[in-house]
Amino acid sequence: MLLDLEHRISSHCESGATMNMLRYFKLDVDEPLVFGIGSGLYFGHLPFIKMNYMPVTTYRALPGVVFTRACKQLGLGYEKRNFKNPKDAMDKLDRVLDKGIPVGLQVGVYHLPYFPAEYRMHYNMHNIVVYGKENGEYTVSDSVIEEPCKISYDDLMKVRYAKGIFAPKGKMYYITSVPEQINYKKAIVGGIKKTVYEMIEIPFPLIGVKGIRYLSKKLRKYPEKLGNLKASRYLGQLILLQEEIGTGGAGYRYVYGAFLKKASEILNLPELSEISKEMGITANKWREFSYTASRNCKGRGEQEYSYDFLADMLLDIADREEKIYKKLKVVIPKSTKKL
Amino acid sequence: MVEDSEKYQIGRIKQWRITHYSVDENNNYSSELKDDWGAKPIINKVPWDALEERLKMIAEKIKNKKTSPITYFMEKSFMDIPMVAAYLKIPKWKVKRHTKYNVFLKLKPDILKKYADLFEVSIDEFTNLTKDK
Numbered sequence: 498m499l500l501d502l503e504h505r506i507s508s509h510c511e512s513g514a515t516m517n518m519l520r521y522f523k524l525d526v527d528e529p530l531v532f533g534i535g536s537g538l539y540f541g542h543l544p545f546i547k548m549n550y551m552p553v554t555t556y557r558a559l560p561g562v563v564f565t566r567a568c569k570q571l572g573l574g575y576e577k578r579n580f581k582n583p584k585d586a587m588d589k590l591d592r593v594l595d596k597g598i599p600v601g602l603q604v605g606v607y608h609l610p611y612f613p614a615e616y617r618m619h620y621n622m623h624n625i626v627v628y629g630k631e632n633g634e635y636t637v638s639d640s641v642i643e644e645p646c647k648i649s650y651d652d653l654m655k656v657r658y659a660k661g662i663f664a665p666k667g668k669m670y671y672i673t674s675v676p677e678q679i680n681y682k683k684a685i686v687g688g689i690k691k692t693v694y695e696m697i698e699i700p701f702p703l704i705g706v707k708g709i710r711y712l713s714k715k716l717r718k719y720p721e722k723l724g725n726l727k728a729s730r731y732l733g734q735l736i737l738l739q740e741e742i743g744t745g746g747a748g749y750r751y752v753y754g755a756f757l758k759k760a761s762e763i764l765n766l767p768e769l770s771e772i773s774k775e776m777g778i779t780a781n782k783w784r785e786f787s788y789t790a791s792r793n794c795k796g797r798g799e800q801e802y803s804y805d806f807l808a809d810m811l812l813d814i815a816d817r818e819e820k821i822y823k824k825l826k827v828v829i830p831k832s833t834k835k836l
Numbered sequence: 837m838v839e840d841s842e843k844y845q846i847g848r849i850k851q852w853r854i855t856h857y858s859v860d861e862n863n864n865y866s867s868e869l870k871d872d873w874g875a876k877p878i879i880n881k882v883p884w885d886a887l888e889e890r891l892k893m894i895a896e897k898i899k900n901k902k903t904s905p906i907t908y909f910m911e912k913s914f915m916d917i918p919m920v921a922a923y924l925k926i927p928k929w930k931v932k933r934h935t936k937y938n939v940f941l942k943l944k945p946d947i948l949k950k951y952a953d954l955f956e957v958s959i960d961e962f963t964n965l966t967k968d969k
Contacts, residue, residue, distance in 0.1 A: 508855035508867070529865070549883050549914065607914075613852045615880055618914050641854060643869070660922035661915075733882030740873055741854075741880065751857035755865035770863065777859035784873075791875035794882055 499629035502599050504638040504645045508752065511563045512537060513640025514601045514624040521599050521628075522675045524571070533756030534570050534684045535563035536691035538749055541704045542712040546662070549618070551734040554712065556748030558695070560603060560622035560663060564670055566691065570684035574674035579666040583654050586667035590627065593671055599628040599638075603668040605659020611639075611646045619661045620742070627653075682836040685760045689829050692753075697822045706819045713811035720804050728804065733794040736787045747787070750780035768828045772821055779817045786810045887911070898965055904940030905965040906931075909955040923954050941966065 502521045507513030507528040516531045532538070537557045544552040557563075561577070568575040580586035593600050605621040606612055629636030634647045648656075657667045696705040703711055712735075719728035739748040754776035761769030789810070792801040830836065853869040860866075890911055897903045910920055917935075921928040933939050934951075945959070952959045 506855055506869070508857065528867075549886065551886075610847050611849055613849045615884070616852070618883070619919065642849065643853065661919045664922075730882055730886050733879055736875075736879050737882065741876065746856045746858070746873060751859060751865065754859060755857060755867075758863060758865060774863045777863060777865070780859065787879075788874055791878050794878050 498594065499631065499636060500594075500597060500599055502626070502628040502638060505640065506643055507640045508746070509537065509557065509563075509749065510639070510641050511560065511622075511624040512752075514626045514638075515564045515567055517626050517638050517640060518599050518601060518672055519567070519571075519573075522573075522672060524675070524679065527759075529752050529755035530681075530685075530759055531567055532563065532749070532752050533692075533760065534688040535565075535567035536688045536695065537563045538692050538753045539695055539704075540706070540708045540748075542708045542715070543703060544715065548662075549734070551731050554735050554738055556739060560624070561668070561670070564601060564624075566688070567684075568672065570687045571679055571681075572676045572684075573672055575670060575672050577668070577670035579668050581666075583658050583667060586657060586669065587650065587654055590669060591630065593669075594627065594630055598671050598673075599626050601626050601670045602653075602657060603665035604656040605661070605665060606656075607659060608652065608655045609639075610648065610652050611642065619659070621659050621661055621663045621665055680836065682764055683833045685763060686829050686833050686836060689760070689825055693822045693826050693829075697819060697826075706815050706822070709811055709815035709818065713808040713815065716804055716811065717808040720800065725800060729794045732790050732807075736790055736794070739783065740787050747780040747783035750776060750783050754780055764829075766828060768824075772824055772828065775817065775821050775824075779814060779821065782810070782814050782817065786814065887914070895965070898937070901937040904935050904937050905962055906940060906951055907935045908965060909951070909957060909962065910935075913955050920951075920954065924950055937966075 500521070502517060505513070505517055505520070507516060509528065509532060512528050512532040512535065515535065516526055516528050519526050519531065539555060539558045541555045542552070543555065546553045565575070565577065580589065590600055590602075602625055603621070604623050604625055605619065606623045607617060607619050609623070624640075626638040626640070627635050628638055633650050635650070635653055637646045637648050639646055657665055659665060699705055702708070716732075719731060723731065740746060754773050757769050757773035757776055761767060761773060786807065789802055790807055793799075793807075795801075851871060853871045855867050856870045856873055857865060857867045891908065894903060894908045894911055898905060898908060910916065917928055917931050921931045924931070934943065934947075948959055948962060952962050955962075
C-alpha cells in the first residue's frame with residue numbers, strides 16, 4: 498500500500514514533514530508558511546545542555562511544536578502520542594496507515610540506515626513521514642533527503658526508540674480532521690504573535706533577543722576562559738547548529754523572511770514586506786557572522802578575527818532583531834476576530 | 837575520522853545536498869539545493885577533530901590501565917554512560933563499573949557481545965585494545 502503523498506524537499510525536517518502531511522490533505526502551503534504559522538523561530542543559548550561536550554545553541558522551537566502549533570492555528574484536528582511498548586507503537590502505525598493517513602514520526606538520526614555517515618550523531622529531534630508499507634518495508638518521506646527512502650520494520654523500530662536527550666519514545670502524530678474553510682489570515686497573525694512573544698517578551702535571560710546578547714557576552718570570554726583551540730570548537734558547534742542542521746541557512750532567518758513576505762501578500766499589509774526586507778538583511782548578517790567565525794575554526798584554532806569582533810557582530814544582530822519584533826508587534830492586528 | 841569502510845557505506849547517501857534559502861536586493865526569496873554554503877568542510881570537521889583528540893587520550897589511558905575499551909568505543913559512537921545503559925537495559929552503575937580496566941578483563945563473553953553489538957564492532961576488535969601491548 499502506498500499513499501498518494503507528494504515528497505517535497507525542504508530545509509527544516511519538522512516543517513517539511515508537516516508541510517508534506519498538510520499537502521496530502523489538499524492544503525496549499527509551502528515550507529516558510531508552515532514554519533511561520535507554527536512559530537518555529539526561536540533563539541536560546543543553553544550552556545548547561547551539552548552535545549558532544551559543547552554547549553547547545555538552538556535557533557528553533559522545541560521539537561514537535563511546529564506541527565502542533567500549525568494544526569491549532571489552522572483549526573485542524575490531530576493526534577499525538579508516545580508509546581511505552583515498541584510493538585504497540587508499530588501496530589498503531591500500521592492501523593493508522595491502513596486508514597489512509599500519513600503518519601509523522603519523531604526519530605533518532607543515529608540508526609537511520611540511509612543517513613550520510615558524517616552526520617551520524619545522536620540527534621533525536623529528526624522528523625519523518627511514513628506513507629506506505631510493502632513487503633514489510635516502509636516508505637518514508639524524509640524531507641531533508643531528495644528521494645523517498647525505504648526502511649525495514651526493525652530499523653524503524655530502532656530509530657523510534659533511540660535513546661539519549663530528547664528521546665523520541667515512539668512519538669507519532671497525524672492529522673485526524675480538516676475543516677472545510679481554512680482561515681490562513683487568522684493563523685498567520687496567531688503565528689507571528691507567538692514568535693514575537695517568544696523572542697522579546699519571555700522574562701528569562703537565555704532566550705530570544707536577550708539570549709543573543711547573552712551569547713555575545715559569553716563569546717567574548719571564550720579565548721581567555723577556554724584557550725584558543727577549545728574556543729574554536731565551541732564556535733564551530735555554534736555555526737554547525739546555525740548553518741548545517743537543516744536550517745535553510747542563517748539559523749532559519751531566511752525562512753522566516755520568506756514567510757513574512759508571503760504573509761504580507763496574504764494579509765495585504767505592505768509594512769510586513771518592509772519588515773521581511775529587514776529580516777533578509779539580518780539573515781545576511783548571520784551568514785556573514787558564520788563565514789567570519791568559520792575562519793577561526795581552521796587548524797588549531799588560531800584567532801584570525803578576534804572574539805571581541807565576533808561578539809560585536811552578534812550584538813549588532815541582536816539590536817536589528819529586536820527592532821524587527823517590536824515593529825511586528827505594532828504592525829499586526831491586535832484582534833483576530835475580524836479576519 | 838568518519839567511518840568510510842565499504843560495508844559501512846552501503847545504502848548511505850554520499851553527496852548530500854540540503855536546501856538553502858537566499859534573498860536578493862529586491863527582497864525576493866528563493867531556495868535551491870546546495871552541498872556547500874561556503875565553509876562547510878571546515879565546520880563539519882570540528883566535531884570529528886575533537887573526537888579524534890579524545891580517542892587518542894583514551895587510548896593512552898587504556899595503556900595505563902586507567903580505563904577500559906568500553907570507554908573508547910562509547911566515545912567513538914558519540915554515546916555516554918546513561919545512553920549506553922538505556923540501550924542495553926542495564927543499570928548505569930554497572931556500565932560505569934565496566935569502564936574499569938580490571939573489571940573489563942573479567943567480563944563474560946555474552947555481556948561483551950552486547951556491548952560489541954551496540955557499538956557495531958566485533959568482539960576481537962573490542963578486546964584487541966587491551967592486548968596490544
